[in-house]
Amino acid sequence: MSTIDKIPAFWRRRSLRFWLATGMLMSLAPIFTFALTGYFLYHGTIIQPLVEVASKQRHILQPVQSIQMSLWDVSESVVDFAIDGEDRHKIAYQQQVHQIDDNLEKLSVAMEDQEFDISNINEAQDEWRELVTLSNTILSGESIRVNAIVGEDIEEFELLINRLAHQLGTVHDIVRIRNEKTHQQALASLTLSEYLAGAGLVISIICSLLGVVVINRSLVSSMDQLASGSMRFSDGDREHQVEVHIPRELANVADAFNQMMKQIREQEDTLERMAITDGLTGLYNRREFDRLLGEEVRRAERYGKSVSLIIGDIDHFKTFNDSYGHQAGDEAIRSVGQTLSENLREADKACRFGGEEFVIILPECDAEAARQVAERVRNAVEARIFHIDGERTAQVTISLGVATSAGNSDTPETLLKRADLALYKAKEHGRNRVKTGRLIHQDERTS
Ligand SMILES: Nc1nc2c(ncn2[C@@H]2O[C@H](COP(=O)(O)OP(=O)(O)OP(=O)(O)O)[C@@H](O)[C@H]2O)c(=O)[nH]1
Incomplete structure (x- = not known):
């Protein structure tokens, strides 16, 4: 089978531009493909979950932590008032109550938005209301000392504070667990992305090499054939035919070269015949x-x-x-x-x-x-x-x-x-x- 028979008809006589474009596309296509795939993969499975984690952090965990801090301030204000009866504790208490009300509202909205079970937060709100009622009762007393009644109230107050803190801790844990799960999934995607990036790199290198082979096959080896054909002819090999079929431009040069060689051969034969x-x-x-x-x-x-x-x-x-x-x-x-x-x-x-x-x-x-x-x-x-x-x-x-x-x-x-x-x-x-x-x-x- 000659070289030309091995080249399918579709590829024969394709232009140099075609071969260069094919070579370049082969080299660049995997890079574009992996860049696009990587973008969607990173965005959907890594960036988005991480953004979600950060968002939850901001919208849920921050109010929870803030409420937890405020609860200790409320506890301090109420207990201090029970001890010394000073009005400044009431003022501090009121400020904390507003803050906790605000944060509980924000927390409830954020958890509903992010499709969490809000039963815990409803319970926390109920307990908070109970606590506010009890706190108001304690803060309405005139005694500056801890008497028996106030002592009972304080005990119940602390119990409620602990239950509320526990409830908020549960909310915190629920959000944290889901965040960790999302984080784990993002990390798994990141690992997968790393493997894919590695595979993409290998495929890109192979395709780049194939691109080089295409350019080499279509251009460099065809030019080598032309050069070696000229050398053989100048060395006296008059029968050698240059076989170049791709790209079209060099195939045309090869045809012209073969035609020229044929004419030279015929002229030489004529001259040789005439000489003898x-x-x-x-x-x-x-x-x-x-x-x-x-x-x-x-x-x-x-x-x-x-x-x-x-x-x-x-x-x-x-x-x-x-x-x-x-x-x-x-x-x-x-x-x-x-x-x-x-x-x-x-x-x-x-x-x-x-x-x-x-x-x-x-x-x-x-x-x-x-x-x-x-x-x-x-x-x-x-x-x-x-x-x-x-x-x-x-x-x-x-x-x-x-x-x-x-x-x-x-x-x-x-x-x-x-x-x-x-x-x-x-x-x-x-x-x-x-x-x-x-x-x-x-x-x-x-x-
Ligand atoms: N037309 C023609 N005549 C030629 C050519 N070459 C030689 N002649 C002639 O051939 C003749 C040869 O004559 P000669 O050598 O005298 O011999 P001949 O007349 O053939 O006599 P014999 O050979 O003795 O039989 C000469 O007149 C030459 O001019 C040629 O290429 N064409």
Whole structure:
């Protein structure tokens, strides 16, 4: 499966903006999510209960504590009055009574507001009223000493004070217990929030890493591919294709790059072909022939095989040119070139040696086989009728010289020389014929 097949169609060709936005969203989404969740969680389960606790503290526990303090002042004023009968105790008592009345009222309203059971507070109010009645009775007496009656009243007064204090203590405890419960719940929520914040942090880090991967996959690795593709091409790897599919912008660059590389490849191929071929016939040119002959002679030498060489020259070509014109001469050369290509094996290499001369390299081909090839070519050239100016037709013949090198008997130059001598003989013996060159001696080769 190629890389492109692994990318679902939806993701292919998505723009750079899309990938950057996706990467950023992946990084930031968990942070926003956890921030919002955290806010609602903190607000609903921690802040709100704590605010409630503080509010209860202020609206219930404060009046309770204030009443409890005032009760001791009331007790002190009444008892002191019973002892010394001074009016200042009455004044202090009245002030405390007002305060306790006020606070009891506030307490009752606050507890009702906060949906507490107010039976205790009602009982406390009843006991307070009883206490006020008894206190008023004590404070109306003239004695400055504690007599028997006042003593009884004082005892009952203290009993009532204690009961009221106890009642207020119960109210205080009820509120405190509920506050503690709320506090505990807030603390549990705080712990849960801490875990969630930890998990959120981990998820945020993972998502941020995923965001980095998305940006890396979409941008950095695509750019790396482009860079490595350019490097490979400059290092000579002409077949490498840059595979970039995301983001769209870089995929377009990759497409343009691949297209450009294809054009360069094609131009290079054309140039390479032009450098080794002859423009008129499409056969190998003289330079390539020199290289190919050297290569084949060396190969034959190394493996102890034979290699043959045929040189052909169009007969009376000067006369042909003079009769039909230079363009017709070119047509004749092209026609002979095509005849050669059509009558050779794939391994054989036909070249235009220059002018109206051709050479054929026949690897792993002995003298007799080469002679037969030359004969076949000669016949084919003679039989071919070609058009020279749209209307007229013409024919040419060709003389051919053949030379064969067995093992290390020849160098490229001696093989060529022998084939050339054979061609000369073919011309001498009347043209349109094949002649085979004799073996050259060692001293001839080195001279
Ligand atoms: N049209 C054309 N003529 C060429 C080309 N190259 C060489 N010639 C001509 O080919 C002719 C070769 O003539 P010669 O070397 O005298 O030989 P020939 O007339 O073929 O006689 P033989 O080879 O002895 O049969 C010359 O007139 C060259 O000008 C070419 O590319 N095109």
